[in-house]
Amino acid sequence: MMEFVSKKEINFKEPLVVVGFPGIGLVGSIAxxxxxxNLKLEYLGHFExxxxxxxxxxxxxxxxxxxxxxxxxxxxxxxxxxxxxxELVHEMSKNTVDxxxxxxxxxxxxxxxxxSMNPENVYWVSSSKDVLKPxxxxxxxxxxxxxLGGISGILMKKCNDKNINSACLITETIGLRPDPRGAxxxxxxxxxxxxxxxxxxELIKEAENIEEKMKNLAKEHAKMMSKPKTENxxxx
Numbered sequence: 228m229m230e231f232v233s234k235k236e237i238n239f240k241e242p243l244v245v246v247g248f249p250g251i252g253l254v255g256s257i258a259x260x261x262x263x264x265n266l267k268l269e270y271l272g273h274f275e276x277x278x279x280x281x282x283x284x285x286x287x288x289x290x291x292x293x294x295x296x297x298x299x300x301x302x303x304x305x306x307x308x309x310x311x312x313x314e315l316v317h318e319m320s321k322n323t324v325d326x327x328x329x330x331x332x333x334x335x336x337x338x339x340x341x342x343s344m345n346p347e348n349v350y351w352v353s354s355s356k357d358v359l360k361p362x363x364x365x366x367x368x369x370x371x372x373x374x375l376g377g378i379s380g381i382l383m384k385k386c387n388d389k390n391i392n393s394a395c396l397i398t399e400t401i402g403l404r405p406d407p408r409g410a411x412x413x414x415x416x417x418x419x420x421x422x423x424x425x426x427x428x429e430l431i432k433e434a435e436n437i438e439e440k441m442k443n444l445a446k447e448h449a450k451m452m453s454k455p456k457t458e459n460x461x462x463x
Contacts (some may be wrong), residue, residue, distance in 0.1 A: 252400030255338035
């Protein structure tokens with residue numbers, strides 16, 4: 228049976244809630260981890276269930292359970308080091324909504340990525356037209372067609388069923404590797420909409436390093452493929 232184990236009394240009122248778990252391009256988990264580190268959020272507790280992978284994550288000598296919650300007075304961040312098993316998605320979504328209901332959050336935002344060959348845009352999705360409409364702008368529109376699964380989809384629905392404002396911020400990503408640039412786009416939008424004041428400079432540097440490595444790998448591959456076959460034999 229899943230339960231939330233609190234390490235501190237949580238009596239925040241109307242916080243912004245951000246939920247970023249592993250998914251396509253890892254943009255959700257990269258963004259949520261960056262938020263909790265960059266903003267120096269306090270560790271508030273974790274979720275326990277026998278079906279959650281039995282690992283502990285060690286940081287600076289301290290071991291933490293994999294599915295955790297961090298926060299400050301105006302912000303809660305849900306983060307996971309592991310994929311949530313499909314059989315736990317509904318139960319965890321329900322537990323999360325039960326946990327949040329008394330806090331009366333101003334908005335619950337799940338973070339996701341979806342695969343694109345030319346990643347550029349970020350979109351809003353919600354299961355409520357009343358929630359979605361005020362979020363739309365010239366720079367962040369609504370996703371016209373797609374599919375949303377896992378925690379991001381189910382949690383959003385359960386929140387809206389309980390009249391808790393909820394939406395998903397979803398960014399295009401190549402999805403074949405961790406995408407800190409996609410994560411930085413999401414955080415920049417959160418900064419603009421909710422003034423959480425997170426610095427994205429480190430993520431952009433990390434993205435540039437990854438992109439430079441990928442360019443170098445592509446160049447090396449092109450050189451190798453351009454060599455005469457006698458220099459680059461292939462065997463069956």
